[in-house]
Amino acid sequence: MAEVVTLNNPSAKAGTVTKLAAGPKGKKPRPMLSPRNIMIYGALIFAAAYYLLPLYVMVVTSLKGMPEVRLGNIFSPPLEITFEPWVKAWSSACTGLNCDGLSRGFWNSVRITIPSTIVSIAIASINGYALANWRFKGADLFFTILIVGAFIPYQVMIYPIVIVLREMGLYGSLTGLIIVHSIFGMPILTLLFRNYFSSLPEELFKAARVDGAGFWTIYFKIMLPMSLPIFVVAMILQITGIWNDFLLGVVFTRPEYYPMTVQLNNIVNSVQGVKEYNVNMAATILTGAVPLIVYFVSGRLFVRGIAAGAVKG
Amino acid sequence: MTINSVSVRDLSLSFGAVTVLETLNLDVKDGEFLVLLGSSGCGKSTLLNCIAGLLDVSEGQIFIKDKNVTWEEPKDRGIGMVFQSYALYPQMTVEGNLSFGLKVAKLPQAEIDKRVARASEILQIQPLLKRKPSELSGGQRQRVAIGRALVRDVDVFLFDEPLSNLDAKLRSELRVEIKRLHQSLKNTMIYVTHDQIEALTLADRIAVMKSGVIQQLADPMTIYNMPENLFVAGFIGSPSMNFFRGEIKDKGGRKVIEINGVDFAMDAYPARGPMEAGRKVVLGVRPEHVKVDEPGEEIHDAIVDIEEPMGADNLLWLKLAGQTISVRIAGARRYAPGRAVKLSFDMSMASVFDAVTENRV
Numbered sequence: 001m002a003e004v005v006t007l008n009n010p011s012a013k014a015g016t017v018t019k020l021a022a023g024p025k026g027k028k029p030r031p032m033l034s035p036r037n038i039m040i041y042g043a044l045i046f047a048a049a050y051y052l053l054p055l056y057v058m059v060v061t062s063l064k065g066m067p068e069v070r071l072g073n074i075f076s077p078p079l080e081i082t083f084e085p086w087v088k089a090w091s092s093a094c095t096g097l098n099c100d101g102l103s104r105g106f107w108n109s110v111r112i113t114i115p116s117t118i119v120s121i122a123i124a125s126i127n128g129y130a131l132a133n134w135r136f137k138g139a140d141l142f143f144t145i146l147i148v149g150a151f152i153p154y155q156v157m158i159y160p161i162v163i164v165l166r167e168m169g170l171y172g173s174l175t176g177l178i179i180v181h182s183i184f185g186m187p188i189l190t191l192l193f194r195n196y197f198s199s200l201p202e203e204l205f206k207a208a209r210v211d212g213a214g215f216w217t218i219y220f221k222i223m224l225p226m227s228l229p230i231f232v233v234a235m236i237l238q239i240t241g242i243w244n245d246f247l248l249g250v251v252f253t254r255p256e257y258y259p260m261t262v263q264l265n266n267i268v269n270s271v272q273g274v275k276e277y278n279v280n281m282a283a284t285i286l287t288g289a290v291p292l293i294v295y296f297v298s299g300r301l302f303v304r305g306i307a308a309g310a311v312k313g
Numbered sequence: 314m315t316i317n318s319v320s321v322r323d324l325s326l327s328f329g330a331v332t333v334l335e336t337l338n339l340d341v342k343d344g345e346f347l348v349l350l351g352s353s354g355c356g357k358s359t360l361l362n363c364i365a366g367l368l369d370v371s372e373g374q375i376f377i378k379d380k381n382v383t384w385e386e387p388k389d390r391g392i393g394m395v396f397q398s399y400a401l402y403p404q405m406t407v408e409g410n411l412s413f414g415l416k417v418a419k420l421p422q423a424e425i426d427k428r429v430a431r432a433s434e435i436l437q438i439q440p441l442l443k444r445k446p447s448e449l450s451g452g453q454r455q456r457v458a459i460g461r462a463l464v465r466d467v468d469v470f471l472f473d474e475p476l477s478n479l480d481a482k483l484r485s486e487l488r489v490e491i492k493r494l495h496q497s498l499k500n501t502m503i504y505v506t507h508d509q510i511e512a513l514t515l516a517d518r519i520a521v522m523k524s525g526v527i528q529q530l531a532d533p534m535t536i537y538n539m540p541e542n543l544f545v546a547g548f549i550g551s552p553s554m555n556f557f558r559g560e561i562k563d564k565g566g567r568k569v570i571e572i573n574g575v576d577f578a579m580d581a582y583p584a585r586g587p588m589e590a591g592r593k594v595v596l597g598v599r600p601e602h603v604k605v606d607e608p609g610e611e612i613h614d615a616i617v618d619i620e621e622p623m624g625a626d627n628l629l630w631l632k633l634a635g636q637t638i639s640v641r642i643a644g645a646r647r648y649a650p651g652r653a654v655k656l657s658f659d660m661s662m663a664s665v666f667d668a669v670t671e672n673r674v
């Protein structure tokens with residue numbers, strides 16, 4: 001190598017090399033505290049604080065005893081941490097008639113959410129699959145009707161559904177509410193699944209048909225394994241939607257079956273006695289915990305599913 | 314064995330108001346390699362899907378091995394199909410992909426293993442059996458897709474542009490492999506493509522399609538040398554055939570075509586019928602049927618416009634009778650632009666089409 005350099009006019013070569021070495025090299029340095037960074041991070045931190053502050057207030061308040069709450073310093077951390085309010089909110093806060101806390105509502109919500117989620121997703125995914133891949137007669141009409149259903153306000157349909165359920169003898173029962181939730185979830189979920197299945201390559205479906213697979217075999221063996229992200233999206237939509245539902249829960253069930261949200265309202269808005277802010281805060285966090293956990297656990301899959309549906313749909 | 318392997322009778326298909334295929338007839342002989350060739354959107358895939366049973370026909374019948382399968386499910390038609398996008402099941406291994414159809418058909422495991430082993434040996438994909446499709450290259454994927462048709466042990470293979478997603482080198486490799494496969498299996502293959510090289514190299518017979526109608530069905534050499542109409546003539550060949558609009562004239566007892574005042578003698582042209590004087594025609598000559606600076610009966614003067622050396626060949630674009638004409642000569646013979654040359658035409662290899670009906674004269 002050295003010889004080659006010597007051959008090619010060494011002095012000129014050396015000159016360029018030193019000049020080159022003096023110039024910028026490698027990764028361009030970016031100072032942490034540039035105006036740009038300050039703007040970006042400042043805005044992000046501000047936005048995060050804005051949304052997190054209420055949660056902070058709730059958490060600290062729920063950890064204070066009543067005497068400390070009465071002092072009124074809602075931002076100050078608890079002097080003496082107590083889990084009393086949490087225990088009370090869960091097991092002995094009074095909701096109108098009975099005083100066994102949110103636990104009853106929690107289990108009611110679980111018993112409502114799980115079957116509704118499973119039933120609605122199962123039916124909607126099959127609907128979407130049939131609409132996307134098996135262009136049966138009247139498919140477009142069926143789909144249009146379903147989508148129109150998504151735009152009719154809930155309130156319009158409540159009374160007719162009450163009558164239908166009453167005639168079926170299901171009014172006031174958990175089964176009735178589960179049916180209602182499943183039906184209300186149908187338009188948007190079907191749309192979601194139809195778009196996702198339409199985005200999968202059509203030739204895959206054709207190949208499976210040539211291979212002799214029928215409606216159900218293709219659904220279970222080909223489509224399902226490719227659709228995990230969209231199922232996660234649908235699950236999150238349904239779990240959070242149904243868990244947070246208040247209106248349908250209060251209309252279609254009897255007090256002993258009230259979901260957690262309705263019970264929370266009853267605890268927070270009960271008129272007798274003093275307002276126990278710490279218990280109310282704990283109860284609210286407990287009620288919101290389930291959707292929150294669902295988001296945290298499946299957030300990444302959620303984003304992936306939404307992206308898959310959005311880009312290819 | 315002269316029975317037809319696949320017969321399509323008066324097939325029509327429309328999507329709503331759009332008619333894609335109209336009373337189409339096609340007979341594919343047993344063991345034949347038939348290529349459906351046509352530009353994009355002309356209905357090749359639609360025809361193939363009808364034969365496969367993936368689309369319900371609007372009108373007409375389909376026979377496979379002399380059995381009317383018009384209403385049969387794809388799996389009962391005795392066909393295997395290979396798709397452009399490979400269409401491998403992404404969640405299954407190569408082995409799973411190959412055996413899926415056999416498992417659905419509830420074949421005994423021993424038979425499944427036997428067929429998978431045979432197919433993977435023929436296609437040399439044994440080392441890949443445990444891999445997922447995402448871990449394969451394009452060429453390997455398409456091999457697996459062919460394997461999936463192979464294990465079905467069927468009489469008829471349907472290919473829908475199987476090579477068009479591959480790069481040029483792989484494409485020519487797999488093209489040879491498909492040809493070899495056909496030679497060893499000897500089953501019927503219907504192969505859709507818009508690539509004329511694929512069509513010419515692979516086919517026993519080519520069906521050239523245009524907007525849902527088969528324009529010509531013949532062996533590759535006939536298609537190339539004696540195109541039935543102007544569309545087929547222009548579609549096949551690269552660079553495409555030179556076309557000149559002109560009129561037939563009788564000059565001193567000889568038939569000539571007059572093009573912009575230049576006469577081209579047509580004595581050597583094997584006309585199908587009488588060439589009446591006064592008829593407006595299109596003369597078609599392939600680039601390799603024009604001789605440059607060689608002795609010939611009739612010499613035309615031309616000027617070299619552009620030269621495109623392509624290695625083995627040299628392509629000249631010249632000005633003649635007010636038109637541009639392409640001529641293919643040996644690669645070693647070079648001509649600089651602007652040079653005057655003498656052209657002579659091999660009219661025995663030319664094609665003449667009626668200017669109105671566009672059919673061969």
Ligand SMILES: Nc1ncnc2c1ncn2[C@@H]1O[C@H](COP(=O)(O)OP(=O)(O)OP(=O)(O)O)[C@@H](O)[C@H]1O
Pocket residue numbers: 328331333351352353354355356357358359360507
């Ligand atoms: N599902 C459908 N609905 C309506 N029109 C369709 C449908 N499928 C295909 N077509 C139309 O039918 C015509 C033929 O389509 P086809 O897929 O057979 O073309 P092709 O010859 O295979 O083209 P390519 O080489 O691009 O694959 C096209 O004009 C297309 O627009």
Ligand SMILES: [Mg+2]
Pocket residue numbers: 357358359473474
């Ligand atoms: Mg096609």
